[in-house]
Amino acid sequence: MLILGIESATESVGVALGGHDGVIAAVEIARGRRHAESIVPAVQFVCRQADVDLAEVGVVAVDIGPGLFTGMRVGIATAKALAMALRVPMIGITSLDLLAFPARHSDRVVVPVIDARKGEVFWAMYRHVPGGVQQVMAPTVGSVEDLAADLMARGQESLCLGDGAERHREVLADVHHCEVAGPRHPSAGALVELAHARAVREEFVDHHEIAPVYLRVPDAQINWSTRQVRP
Amino acid sequence: MTVDEHTLVLGVETSCDETAAALVLGGDDVISSVVSSQIDLHAEFGGVVPEVASRAHLESLNPVVARAIVEGGIDPSRIDAVACTIGPGLIGALLVGVSAAKALALAWDVPFVGVNHLEAHLYAAFLEDTNLQFPLVVLLVSGGHTMLVEMRDHGDYRLLGRTIDDAAGEAFDKVARFLDLGYPGGPAIDRASDAGDPDAIRFPRAMMDDGLDFSFSGLKTSVLNYVRREPDVASVDVAASLQQAVIDVLVHKARRAAHEVGATGIVLGGGVAANRLLRAEIAAACAADGIGAFLPSREMCTDNAAMIAAAGWHRLRAVGPSPLDIGAFPTMPLLDQALIR
Ligand SMILES: [Zn+2]
Numbered sequence: 001m002l003i004l005g006i007e008s009a010t011e012s013v014g015v016a017l018g019g020h021d022g023v024i025a026a027v028e029i030a031r032g033r034r035h036a037e038s039i040v041p042a043v044q045f046v047c048r049q050a051d052v053d054l055a056e057v058g059v060v061a062v063d064i065g066p067g068l069f070t071g072m073r074v075g076i077a078t079a080k081a082l083a084m085a086l087r088v089p090m091i092g093i094t095s096l097d098l099l100a101f102p103a104r105h106s107d108r109v110v111v112p113v114i115d116a117r118k119g120e121v122f123w124a125m126y127r128h129v130p131g132g133v134q135q136v137m138a139p140t141v142g143s144v145e146d147l148a149a150d151l152m153a154r155g156q157e158s159l160c161l162g163d164g165a166e167r168h169r170e171v172l173a174d175v176h177h178c179e180v181a182g183p184r185h186p187s188a189g190a191l192v193e194l195a196h197a198r199a200v201r202e203e204f205v206d207h208h209e210i211a212p213v214y215l216r217v218p219d220a221q222i223n224w225s226t227r228q229v230r231p
Numbered sequence: 232m233t234v235d236e237h238t239l240v241l242g243v244e245t246s247c248d249e250t251a252a253a254l255v256l257g258g259d260d261v262i263s264s265v266v267s268s269q270i271d272l273h274a275e276f277g278g279v280v281p282e283v284a285s286r287a288h289l290e291s292l293n294p295v296v297a298r299a300i301v302e303g304g305i306d307p308s309r310i311d312a313v314a315c316t317i318g319p320g321l322i323g324a325l326l327v328g329v330s331a332a333k334a335l336a337l338a339w340d341v342p343f344v345g346v347n348h349l350e351a352h353l354y355a356a357f358l359e360d361t362n363l364q365f366p367l368v369v370l371l372v373s374g375g376h377t378m379l380v381e382m383r384d385h386g387d388y389r390l391l392g393r394t395i396d397d398a399a400g401e402a403f404d405k406v407a408r409f410l411d412l413g414y415p416g417g418p419a420i421d422r423a424s425d426a427g428d429p430d431a432i433r434f435p436r437a438m439m440d441d442g443l444d445f446s447f448s449g450l451k452t453s454v455l456n457y458v459r460r461e462p463d464v465a466s467v468d469v470a471a472s473l474q475q476a477v478i479d480v481l482v483h484k485a486r487r488a489a490h491e492v493g494a495t496g497i498v499l500g501g502g503v504a505a506n507r508l509l510r511a512e513i514a515a516a517c518a519a520d521g522i523g524a525f526l527p528s529r530e531m532c533t534d535n536a537a538m539i540a541a542a543g544w545h546r547l548r549a550v551g552p553s554p555l556d557i558g559a560f561p562t563m564p565l566l567d568q569a570l571i572r
Contacts, residue, residue: 036326037558040333044555054338069282070323073289074330081331084293085307085338207293218282 001058001199004043004082005191008035008075009067009095010114010163014188015042017050017057019196023189025050030185035074043082057086059204061195063186064092065213066122066139067114072212080207089204091195094213096124096139098186099162101194104133108157108179112186113164113172116141121164122215123147141215144168151175232342234548238311241335242540243296245328246320246348247375248272248279249533250291252299254310255540258548259361263303264530264537267291274414278404285323292331299536310339312552314543317345318563319375325559333555342552344543348534349565351542352500353382355531358541363525368494370485370513373501374400374417377445377481379488380565382498385545390566391488392443399477400503402447406454406473410466420470421506427471432457432464434476436483443484450476474508482512489522496523504532 007014013035016026025046029038047054062079065072072095083090099112107128114122121144125137137150144164148171151158157177165172165180172180198204232238236257244251253264269287273279300307315332318325329345336343353369368391369380377400378393397405400417407416412423434453437446454473458464489497497517503509510526517524531538 033556034558036330037556039330040337040555043334043337054340069285070326073285073323074326077289077292077327077330078334080289080293081296081334082338084297085335212286212289214286218280218286 002052002056003059003061003192003195003199004057005061005188005195006039006043006075006079007063007098007186007188007191008039009063009065009072010185011068012185013038013042013075014191015039015046016188016192017046017052018189018192023192026189028187035071039075039078055086058088059091059195059199060086060088061091061093061191062210063095063098063191064210065095066116066141066215067095068117069214076210076212080210083207090207090210091198091204092210093191093194094124094139095186096122097194098190099183100124100126100133101190102183103159103161104128106159108159109136109154111151111158111160111165113147113160113162115164115167116216119143121147121168123164139213139215144171148172148175151178232311234544238544238547239305239309240312240314240540240544240547241296241299241310242536242538242543243292243313243315243328243332244534244536244539245288245292245324246316246318247324247534248284249535250288250295251534251536252296253536253540254299254303254305255358255537255544258541258544259357261358261537262305263299264535265295265299265302266530266535267295270415277408277414279321281321281323284321285327288324288327292327296335307339310341312336312342312344312543312547313339314344314346314540314547316348316351316539317557318348318560320348320561322559322561325561329557329559337555342547343555344547345553345557346539346542346546347563347565349376350388351538353380353388353498354541354545355500355527355538356498356525358531358537359527360525363498364495366492366494367496367498368485368489368492369498369500370481371500372399372481372503372509374398374404374415376501377447378565379443379485381488381492381494386549388566391492392445392484394445394447396446396448397451399445399447399481400501402451402473402477403503405451406469409455409458410469412466412470417503417506420474421508423467423470424474424508427465427467427469429471429475431468432472434472436476436480439480439483443488445480445484447477474506478506478509478512481509482516485513486516486520489520494522496525498525499527500532502533505529
């Protein structure tokens with residue numbers, strides 16, 4: 001079963017194609033053009049390179065956040081529309097799951113940390129267990145000081161990954177037993193691999209059921225002078 | 232590709248607070264048109280909140296597109312092109328539509344066409360009256376825009392005048408909020424005016440005989456000052472007098488514009504074109520001048536995707552498809568077609 005993965009919850013954009021034999025083609029743009037411009041051309045590119053017709057895709061997987069709202073929505077809107085038009089099911093995976101994936105064999109507590117701007121970060125915690133990975137703390141948003149205090153209280157060896165961890169490296173470096181390491185961004189390759197594991201278990205959802213993980217309510221502070229225009 | 236009367240275009244619109252999709256055949260035959268309004272979501276804030284709008288678009292877009300296809304009674308394989316608003320509008324809102332529309336075009340292997348939202352408003356009248364003769368003067372009035380455009384042919388426009396500050400709809404919105412008449416302001420002012428006296432207060436008619444540009448910020452200020460000075464004034468009289476002042480200027484200038492370019496008629500477009508007094512006065516002015524008055528239905532004046540599909544059909548025929556690496560242009564002007572490439 002061929003899986004198309006689309007990932008755009010952070011500054012990076014990724015599109016990958018793969019399945020039973022792993023990732024067969026992938027594009028990763030760590031920082032470049034704006035997401036909306038690059039995703040569809042990236043889908044065309046991976047299909048061409050892998051000599052795959054888009055109609056052969058059987059599942060569309062997407063990073064559902066948390067992350068930068070506009071960026072993640074672009075990826076989710078693209079993925080949902082593709083799934084509807086191709087009439088295939090979807091698999092949604094959080095950006096934090098994706099970021100933790102490369103460190104899944106670590107015996108430390110793995111803490112993916114995504115920059116949420118405004119001095120905050122999104123994070124979750126995972127632990128290696130026999131046969132896989134267990135989430136020990138659900139995705140949340142807060143200040144990096146909150147995260148540091150939590151890690152300190154746990155007192156376990158931990159590994160922080162992601163652009164949020166890098167941005168606040170000094171704060172996290174003060175935490176005992178805590179190391180900050182790569183990768184910076186979730187990858188579309190990880191998305192395809194994780195989605196494949198779920199596809200094998202037939203854990204599909206319909207495109208209507210894909211729900212973004214925002215973790216923050218909209219900032220609805222407006223006044224007369226900053227009103228947006230109605231075109 | 233050949234673009235003709237058999238070409239079926241899916242239009243997508245997400246530039247502000249309406250999620251819309253429509254199927255239009257041959258540029259003017261509306262097969263289906265679905266609009267999902269977010270008015271209720273924004274009412275508590277008294278204005279459109281961009282992040283709230285973007286979230287709602289993402290949630291509604293697939294169901295709205297699916298409904299347009301089902302109501303059109305066609306199989307998606309019959310769709311020949313996908314057209315979508317690329318600007319102007321709220322950037323986050325636009326990007327949801329552009330991303331989804333490009334994805335649909337890619338998956339169905341059909342051309343994608345980026346459409347200017349303002350240009351699409353010009354096409355709304357053609358969906359209901361296919362016998363319009365050029366040149367035409369279009370009075371486009373909404374919460375974000377007030378402009379007079381000469382339409383010399385499809386895709387051939389000249390900006391005759393525009394607001395130098397607030398849009399007419401913006402003045403309605405702000406005064407309606409100040410008077411606590413409800414949201415959105417345009418319909419609220421229209422309703423309240425029914426019970427008011429339009430001659431109760433003489434508000435200024437700015438730049439009345441001064442070119443074809445408009446200015447409404449002085450009017451808004453003068454209304455707010457008046458109400459602060461005379462707190463016991465009836466809101467309905469303020470609403471009716473404000474509405475009369477705005478419409479006097481709009482009609483006067485549209486009429487002069489039509490005369491100057493020798494237009495066959497005046498076309499109304501934009502959300503404020505649903506205002507009943509404006510429609511009546513434009514109709515009366517055109518009848519007096521012996522030219523046509525083209526007043527699209529409320530559904531076509533306000534944001535919808537049928538006008539996007541229609542404009543997309545014309546653009547596809549005249550210019551061809553847009554590239555799939557196109558983004559959104561929040562401040563795109565009407566005449567800068569180069570942005571669409
Ligand atoms: Zn509009």
